[in-house]
Amino acid sequence: MKPPAAAPNATPLEALGMVALCFGWFIAGSLWSVSAGFRSGTISDASLIGLVGFEIFVGPIALLILRSRGHAMRDLLPSPSWRGCGVGALLYVACVVASAVALSPFAADAAQPIDRMMETARPSLAVVVTLAVVNGLYEEVFLLGYLQRCFRHQGASFALGLSLLVRVLYHLYQGPHGALSVAVAGLVFGVFYLRTGWLWPVVFAHMLADAIPFL
Known part of the structure; x- marks a missing residue:
C-alpha cells in the first residue's frame, strides 16, 4: 500500500462546500448541544434510523458532485476484503487501547453526556448493524477518502489536522471525554490512512466502534 494521491480539482471552496453538505447539519447540532448544556436527546431506533436516512440521501449526492x-x-470508495477486515479489527483494538490511555487521567471525573446517553439507549440489533455499516462508510469516505486525501498536497500534518477538526466538531455533543476519545480514534485512523492509503480497514474499524458499544 502507498499513501493516497492528492485529489484532483480539490479547491478550498469545494472542500468547504462538501463539509457543509456532509457534516454541516451534524456540526450545527453538536454546537447547539454544547451551548444548551449537552442536551442531546436520547439514542433510539427512530433517531438512528433518521441518521441512516440522512446519510443514505446525502451520500450519493455528494459522490455525484465529486x-x-x-x-x-x-x-473515494473502499474495496472490501477479508484481509482488510482483519486489519480493521486490529485497528479498532488500537483505538480502544489508545483511548483508554488518553482518558485514564480523567477516570474519576463525573459521568459524561455520552455515558448518560448510552445508559438509556436501547436500539434494536438490526438498526445498530445498519447504522454501523452506513455511518462507518459515510464518515470515512468523506473525511479520509475525500477531505484528508484532498489536502495531502498541503502536507500530511495539515491534511490530518483538518479531517480531525471536522470529526471532533460534530462529536462535541458527547462531552469532553467523548470528544477526546473521538479525537484519539480519528488520529489513529488518519495516520493509518496517510501511511497506507488503505481505506477499508478504517471503515471496518469504524463499523466496529459504532456497533460494539451497543452489544
Whole structure:
C-alpha cells in the first residue's frame, strides 16, 4: 500500500462546500448541544434510523458532485476484503487501547453526556448493524477518502489536522471525554490512512466502534 494521491480539482471552496453538505447539519447540532448544556436527546431506533436516512440521501449526492469535479470513485470508495477486515479489527483494538490511555487521567471525573446517553439507549440489533455499516462508510469516505486525501498536497500534518477538526466538531455533543476519545480514534485512523492509503480497514474499524458499544 502507498499513501493516497492528492485529489484532483480539490479547491478550498469545494472542500468547504462538501463539509457543509456532509457534516454541516451534524456540526450545527453538536454546537447547539454544547451551548444548551449537552442536551442531546436520547439514542433510539427512530433517531438512528433518521441518521441512516440522512446519510443514505446525502451520500450519493455528494459522490455525484465529486464525480462531476473529476474525482474517481475508485479513489473515494473502499474495496472490501477479508484481509482488510482483519486489519480493521486490529485497528479498532488500537483505538480502544489508545483511548483508554488518553482518558485514564480523567477516570474519576463525573459521568459524561455520552455515558448518560448510552445508559438509556436501547436500539434494536438490526438498526445498530445498519447504522454501523452506513455511518462507518459515510464518515470515512468523506473525511479520509475525500477531505484528508484532498489536502495531502498541503502536507500530511495539515491534511490530518483538518479531517480531525471536522470529526471532533460534530462529536462535541458527547462531552469532553467523548470528544477526546473521538479525537484519539480519528488520529489513529488518519495516520493509518496517510501511511497506507488503505481505506477499508478504517471503515471496518469504524463499523466496529459504532456497533460494539451497543452489544
